[in-house]
Amino acid sequence: MKIQVLLTGNEIMSGDIVDSNSSMMADLFSKYGWRIARKVTVGDEMETLVEEIRSLSSNSDVLIINGGLGPTVDDLTAQAMAEASGQPLAIHPDAMAHLETWCGRRQIQINDANRKQTLLPKGCAILANETGSAVGIQMELNGCLVYATPGVPSELRWMLRHEVLPQLLKHFPSGSVETRRLLVFGSGESTLQQLISNQYPDWPDSIELGFRASMPALEVKLTTRAANSDELDTWQQRLIDDIFQDCYIANAPNSLAQATIDALYREQLHVATAESCTGGMIASQLTDIPGASQVFEAGWVTYSNAMKQSQLGVPAGDLEHFGAVSEPVARAMAEGAKRHSGADISVAVTGIAGPDGGSEQKPVGTVWIALATPEETHCYALQVPFERSMFRRWVSACCLDLIRRAALGLTLQPRYLARFQNH
Amino acid sequence: MKIQVLLTGNEIMSGDIVDSNSSMMADLFSKYGWRIARKVTVGDEMETLVEEIRSLSSNSDVLIINGGLGPTVDDLTAQAMAEASGQPLAIHPDAMAHLETWCGRRQIQINDANRKQTLLPKGCAILANETGSAVGIQMELNGCLVYATPGVPSELRWMLRHEVLPQLLKHFPSGSVETRRLLVFGSGESTLQQLISNQYPDWPDSIELGFRASMPALEVKLTTRAANSDELDTWQQRLIDDIFQDCYIANAPNSLAQATIDALYREQLHVATAESCTGGMIASQLTDIPGASQVFEAGWVTYSNAMKQSQLGVPAGDLEHFGAVSEPVARAMAEGAKRHSGADISVAVTGIAGPDGGSEQKPVGTVWIALATPEETHCYALQVPFERSMFRRWVSACCLDLIRRAALGLTLQPRYLARFQNH
Numbered sequence: 008m009k010i011q012v013l014l015t016g017n018e019i020m021s022g023d024i025v026d027s028n029s030s031m032m033a034d035l036f037s038k039y040g041w042r043i044a045r046k047v048t049v050g051d052e053m054e055t056l057v058e059e060i061r062s063l064s065s066n067s068d069v070l071i072i073n074g075g076l077g078p079t080v081d082d083l084t085a086q087a088m089a090e091a092s093g094q095p096l097a098i099h100p101d102a103m104a105h106l107e108t109w110c111g112r113r114q115i116q117i118n119d120a121n122r123k124q125t126l127l128p129k130g131c132a133i134l135a136n137e138t139g140s141a142v143g144i145q146m147e148l149n150g151c152l153v154y155a156t157p158g159v160p161s162e163l164r165w166m167l168r169h170e171v172l173p174q175l176l177k178h179f180p181s182g183s184v185e186t187r188r189l190l191v192f193g194s195g196e197s198t199l200q201q202l203i204s205n206q207y208p209d210w211p212d213s214i215e216l217g218f219r220a221s222m223p224a225l226e227v228k229l230t231t232r233a234a235n236s237d238e239l240d241t242w243q244q245r246l247i248d249d250i251f252q253d254c255y256i257a258n259a260p261n262s263l264a265q266a267t268i269d270a271l272y273r274e275q276l277h278v279a280t281a282e283s284c285t286g287g288m289i290a291s292q293l294t295d296i297p298g299a300s301q302v303f304e305a306g307w308v309t310y311s312n313a314m315k316q317s318q319l320g321v322p323a324g325d326l327e328h329f330g331a332v333s334e335p336v337a338r339a340m341a342e343g344a345k346r347h348s349g350a351d352i353s354v355a356v357t358g359i360a361g362p363d364g365g366s367e368q369k370p371v372g373t374v375w376i377a378l379a380t381p382e383e384t385h386c387y388a389l390q391v392p393f394e395r396s397m398f399r400r401w402v403s404a405c406c407l408d409l410i411r412r413a414a415l416g417l418t419l420q421p422r423y424l425a426r427f428q429n430h
Numbered sequence: 431m432k433i434q435v436l437l438t439g440n441e442i443m444s445g446d447i448v449d450s451n452s453s454m455m456a457d458l459f460s461k462y463g464w465r466i467a468r469k470v471t472v473g474d475e476m477e478t479l480v481e482e483i484r485s486l487s488s489n490s491d492v493l494i495i496n497g498g499l500g501p502t503v504d505d506l507t508a509q510a511m512a513e514a515s516g517q518p519l520a521i522h523p524d525a526m527a528h529l530e531t532w533c534g535r536r537q538i539q540i541n542d543a544n545r546k547q548t549l550l551p552k553g554c555a556i557l558a559n560e561t562g563s564a565v566g567i568q569m570e571l572n573g574c575l576v577y578a579t580p581g582v583p584s585e586l587r588w589m590l591r592h593e594v595l596p597q598l599l600k601h602f603p604s605g606s607v608e609t610r611r612l613l614v615f616g617s618g619e620s621t622l623q624q625l626i627s628n629q630y631p632d633w634p635d636s637i638e639l640g641f642r643a644s645m646p647a648l649e650v651k652l653t654t655r656a657a658n659s660d661e662l663d664t665w666q667q668r669l670i671d672d673i674f675q676d677c678y679i680a681n682a683p684n685s686l687a688q689a690t691i692d693a694l695y696r697e698q699l700h701v702a703t704a705e706s707c708t709g710g711m712i713a714s715q716l717t718d719i720p721g722a723s724q725v726f727e728a729g730w731v732t733y734s735n736a737m738k739q740s741q742l743g744v745p746a747g748d749l750e751h752f753g754a755v756s757e758p759v760a761r762a763m764a765e766g767a768k769r770h771s772g773a774d775i776s777v778a779v780t781g782i783a784g785p786d787g788g789s790e791q792k793p794v795g796t797v798w799i800a801l802a803t804p805e806e807t808h809c810y811a812l813q814v815p816f817e818r819s820m821f822r823r824w825v826s827a828c829c830l831d832l833i834r835r836a837a838l839g840l841t842l843q844p845r846y847l848a849r850f851q852n853h
Contacts (some may be wrong), residue, residue, distance in 0.1 A: 020466055022456030023642050023651070025448055029471075033445030043443055045478070046471040048452075055468075197501035197543035197563075218502055219441050220582065228446070280710075280731070286717025287703075287710030290731040294709025297785055297818060305737040308703070308713040308729030310722075314771060318728065318741070348737060362720055392536070395720060397584070426538070 008179045010041060011067040013059055014048040015074040015084065016158060028073050028163055035167055039181035040232065051075065056087035064091070064151040069175065074158035076141040078120035084155050085144060089128035092148050099127040102142045109140050134170040138162050143170060152178065183233040187243050188259035190266075191251050192224045192408050193423030199227065202250050211235075214242055222397070223404040224256065224263055253417045256408075264292040267407045270414035271302040271352075278410055279350035280306040281319055281340040283331065284358040284374060288403040305348040309340070319343030319355075332357050332369050334377075334386045341377035341384055352413050353379045354406045360395045374402055378409045378419065385409075385419050389427040431602045433464060434490040436482055437471040438497040438507060439581060451496050451586055458590055460653070463605035464598075474498065479510035487514070487574040492598065497581035499564040501543035507578050508567060512551035515571050522550040525565045532563050557593040561585050566593060575601065606656040610666050611682035613689075614674050615647045615831050616846030622650065625673050637665055645820070646827045647679065647686055676840045679831075687715040690830045693837035694725040694775070701833055702773035703729040704742055704763040706754065706780040707797060711826040728771040732763070742766030742778075755780050755792050757800075757809045764800035764807055775836050776802045777829045783818045797825055801832045801842065808832075808842050812850040 012032060018024045026048065033043050047063065049055045056075075063070050075084030089096045102125040110117050124141045127133070134143025134154065139162040144155040154171050156163050191199070196218045203216070210216070213235050217228040227246070231239045247255045257266040271278055280289045290306030293299050307318055312331055315321040320343040325335040340355035358374025365371035376387045389405075391398050405424075412419055435455060441447045449471065456466050470486065472478045479498075486493050498507030512519045525548040533540050547564045550556070557566025557577065562585040567578035577594050579586050614622070619641045626639070633639070636658050640651040650669070654662045670678045680689040694701055703713045713729030716722050730741055735754055738744040743766040748758040763778035781797025788794035799810045812828075814821050828847075835842055 018640075020456060020469075021460060021640075022453030023640055025450045025453050027448045030445030030448050033443060037444060042473075044472070046443070046469075048469040048471070049467075050465075197541060200502045201541050201543050217440060217504065219446055282710075284717075285714075286722070286726075287705075287713030287729050287731065288718075290710030291708075291714045294707075294731065294733070295711075295819065295822065299709070300733050300787075303709075303731075303733050305733065305741065306710050306729075306731030307741075308710065308717065308726075308731075310717070310726050310728065314728040317770070318730075347740070364723075396718065399718065426536070 008041060008069065009067045010036065010043050010069045010071065011063045012043055012046040013056075013063055013070060013072045014046060015051060015056060015072065017050045017081065019048055019074075020050040028158065028160060031160065031164060032071060032073075032167060035172065037184055037186070039172075039176070040184045041175075041179070041181065051081040051083055053083055053087060053090070056083055057090045060087055060091040060148070060153070064148040064153055067151050068179070070148075070151050070153045071171070072153065072155040073163065076124065076143070076155060076157050078124055078140070082123075085124075085127050088131070088144060088146065088148075088153070088155060092128055092146060094128040094130055096126045097129045098122075098125050099131070099133060099142075101133045102127055105133070105136070105142050106140060134166055136162055137165050137169070145170075145174070185231055185233050185236050185239055187229045187239060189227045189229070189243065189246065189251065190221070190224050190256040190259055190261065190263065191227055191254050192256050192263055192404060193254045193421055194225065194251070196220065196225055199225070199250065203246070206249055207245075211238065211242070214239060223401045226259055227251075253412070253421065254423070256411070262296075263404055263407050263411070265296050267411040267414070268293060268296045268299055268302060270411045272298070274414045276351040276414050277302055277304045277349070279304045279344040279348040279353040280406075281344035281353065281355040282306065282308050283310060283315070283340075283356060284360045285356050285399050285403050285406070286310070288399055289354065289356070289406050292403060292407065304350040305344070307340075307344060315340060319347070330369070332359060332373055332375055334375055334388065337375035337377035338379075338384050338386055341379040345379045351381050352410055354410055355379075356402060356406060358389075358391075358402065360398050362395060372398065374398075376402070376406060376409065378406075378413060380413045380419075387424060387428065389424070391427055431464060431492065432490045433459065433466050433492045433494065434486045435466055435469040436479075436486055436493060436495045437469060438474060438479060438495065440473045440504065442471055442497070443473040451581065451583060454583065454587060455494060455496075455590060458595065461607055461609060462595075462599070463607045463655070464602070474504040474506055476506055476510060476513070479506055480513045483510055483514040483571070483576070487571040487576055490574050491602070493571075493574050493576045494594070495576065495578040496586065499547065499566070499578060499580045501547055501563070505546075508547075508550050511554070511567060511569065511571075511576070511578060515551055515569060517551040517553055519549045520552045521545075521548050522554070522556060522565075524556045525550055528556070528559070528565050529563060557589050559585055560588050560592070568593075568597070608654055608656050608659050608662055610652045610662060612650045612652070612666065612669065612674065613644070613647050613679040613682055613684065613686065614650055614677050615679050615686055615827060616677040616844055617648060617674070619643065619648060622648070622673065626669070629672055630668075634661065634665070637662060644682075646824045649682060650674075676835070676844065677846070679834070685719075686827055686830050686834070688719050690834040690837070691716060691719045691722055691725060693834045695721070697837050699774040699837050700725055700727045700772070702727045702767040702771040702776040703829075704767035704776065704778040705729065705731050706733060706738070706763075706778075707783045708779050708822050708826050708829070709733070711822055712777065712779070712829050715826060715830065727773040728767070730763075730767060738763060742770070753792070755782060755796055755798055757798055757811065760798035760800035761802075761807050761809055764802040768802045774804050775833055777833055778802075779825060779829060781812075781814075781825065783821050785818060795821065797821075799825070799829060799832065801829075801836060803836045803842075810847060810851065812847070814850055 131146040321339040345353035361371035744762040768776035784794035
């Protein structure tokens with residue numbers, strides 16, 4: 008079964024709107040083993056629309072048109088379908104009945120703009136719309152099943168589930184597909200790809216392997232027909248055991264922050280944060296997770312030296328002798344946060360995110376991280392070569408990972424740190 | 431000039447990723463009066479890619495291909511371009527030089543996966559990439575200028591500006607277009623639309639008006655041919671004076687956080703934050719702005735009652751009598767943060783982000799905000815009806831706006847708060 012999608016609308020072409028409707032379709036269809044083969048996006052121009060509907064319907068089994076069903080003059084889908092199929096437009100009695108009910112329930116009068124929405128190509132069927140005034144349109148054209156659907160996401164979602172999907176399931180076989188998304192932190196796409204091809208010359212054809220940068224982490228995706236679900240489990244476990252090891256974070260949709268909270272919760276440990284250059288981002292990511300209050304104790308954002316002293320007890324002498332971006336200061340921040348909050352684990356960051364503030368000895372990108380565990384405090388000097396925003400995101404992710412490792416008793420010298428370490 | 435775009439990647443077809451790259455292109459091109467005529471999206475399949483490159487290049491002046499330049503086996507763009515143009519793949523010396531510099535700077539070895547990125551169609555030119563290992567590819571095919579660009583948004587952004595755009599400007603006339611994007615916080619799209627049409631029956635045809643939700647703010651976009659640039663200034667000022675008033679934040683790309691930092695800097699005021707339910711998000715957004723250290727003094731993330739007492743001096747009695755989510759506690763948090771940091775302005779938030787933790791008296795969505803100015807402390811009881819993640823973003827934005835208002839001496843009872851106020 009070949010599915011193509013035609014997305015219409017000047018607002019998608021101009022970049023004012025980002026299309027997420029086609030993702031919604033792909034996501035729903037993938038559960039039935041169906042893929043969208045190709046998507047075409049065009050603006051609101053009659054001639055272009057007619058041409059696309061003709062050509063796409065001539066070489067697909069299913070064509071989903073999205074957008075252009077509204078009441079305004081630039082909503083052209085019904086008219087374009089009429090022209091492409093050589094049928095005249097006529098008031099569709101089912102569409103009119105829907106509109107009367109819809110307006111009646113809202114106690115509004117039917118106006119000309121609404122009435123336009125009942126003018127459909129002769130001989131088509133309608134698709135019910137529970138939440139909007141415009142019905143969808145269904146017709147067969149060039150041997151292809153054509154479905155015109157609304158652009159409003161909530162209306163599309165309902166119509167896909169309740170109208171389009173049941174019809175497709177009657178016409179086409181579905182083979183359900185299983186997917187695993189493995190989140191990995193600390194390994195790049197090209198390194199992993201290389202390791203996997205070296206390690207597994209016998210990687211099975213039935214399991215598709217994909218990568219997605221989910222910066223600063225990486226998502227590795229395994230997909231197979233549901234019949235091979237045991238095989239999928241086996242290969243997922245092999246990848247984790249042989250390749251990812253302690254860089255494996257969780258299966259999506261769980262995030263690194265979620266995995267960190269989960270690890271703390273499982274081990275009944277509490278955490279505190281002391282941030283300078285990350286400015287609260289670590290705390291914010293941790294507390295974004297529902298239930299974080301069970302394990303997150305406190306966070307400090309201490310930008311100035313005065314605050315590092317008064318709030319975290321960093322000795323004035325250390326700030327003076329070594330500067331704010333230094334091992335003794337990072338250590339004192341982490342230990343101060345741990346002591347003042349009574350947490351079991353704490354992390355502290357002090358660095359130079361840029362673009363200004365660097366010096367010859369401590370260039371932009373220099374950062375000290377300190378991780379205080381119940382036993383001892385580990386300090387890391389890193390040189391992180393990313394611009395401000397990515398620098399903050401990477402450093403925050405690295406700190407989350409160190410907390411996760413401390414909670415789970417994994418190595419606190421992960422391989423990936425070596426690349427950034429400043430000796 | 432007819433521009434078409436070919437977006438490639440299984441991850442866009444499967445719905446794992448929503449394409450925003452083509453919006454970035456459309457947005458940039460629109461400044462020069464250029465529009466994208468049509469976009470085609472396909473997966474990583476060699477035959478399909480070759481066919482699309484051939485057919486799209488045969489009927490456009492410019493074809494931008496996006497994605498598929500990476501190091502992995504499913505990155506097929508270079509090979510597809512070679513096949514479409516009938517040229518063999520060969521190691522491109524410029525691409526190799528780029529890779530050597532790139533790996534050298536990161537002190538990593540070039541591996542086979544990376545080396546694949548230097549295999550380009552013979553006779554092509556490369557497009558520099560400042561931030562990634564893969565260069566872009568430029569060649570002429572069927573009389574069409576073809577540009578292959580990376581899928582990573584930050585790399586694409588750089589390459590569009592520094593490589594693609596200068597080349598296009600050499601080949602094609604630009605009818606330069608001017609755009610203003612006005613960031614507004616506290617007004618919805620339909621309300622503004624209505625106000626504008628009521629206020630200005632004489633709105634000029636030459637200025638196009640658009641809206642884009644940039645949650646939790648709104649972007650109002652004015653576009654015109656450069657010849658009408660004075661007119662644009664006039665109408666922008668009218669909109670601000672008559673309609674947006676103190677809800678106008680800044681012109682994009684400046685953000686609400688940037689406008690807040692700018693306001694503090696202009697007035698030479700320092701700020702501190704005390705966050706419970708927003709968990710550091712306000713501090714993180716403020717410190718994301720370069721130069722924030724000039725005005726940001728300190729932030730506390732005090733989740734537990736114990737930390738609210740010990741770090742911010744919230745009286746135990748208030749916590750006991752009124753609960754953590756209450757006016758006296760919010761007030762004490764803000765005043766404690768201000769006192770302990772010596773800041774001029776501080777903001778405190780305590781609330782119930784959900785999904786759990788609500789009660790009959792204080793349901794999920796209940797939040798107290800306190801704003802301490804040099805003169806006095808203002809407290810706000812709100813009921814914010816969004817789910818956890820949007821709740822945190824909206825509350826953080828609202829706090830940034832209150833700090834901005836306090837710094838600029840604007841009203842501290844903005845109209846939009848009434849909608850959420852709990853009385």
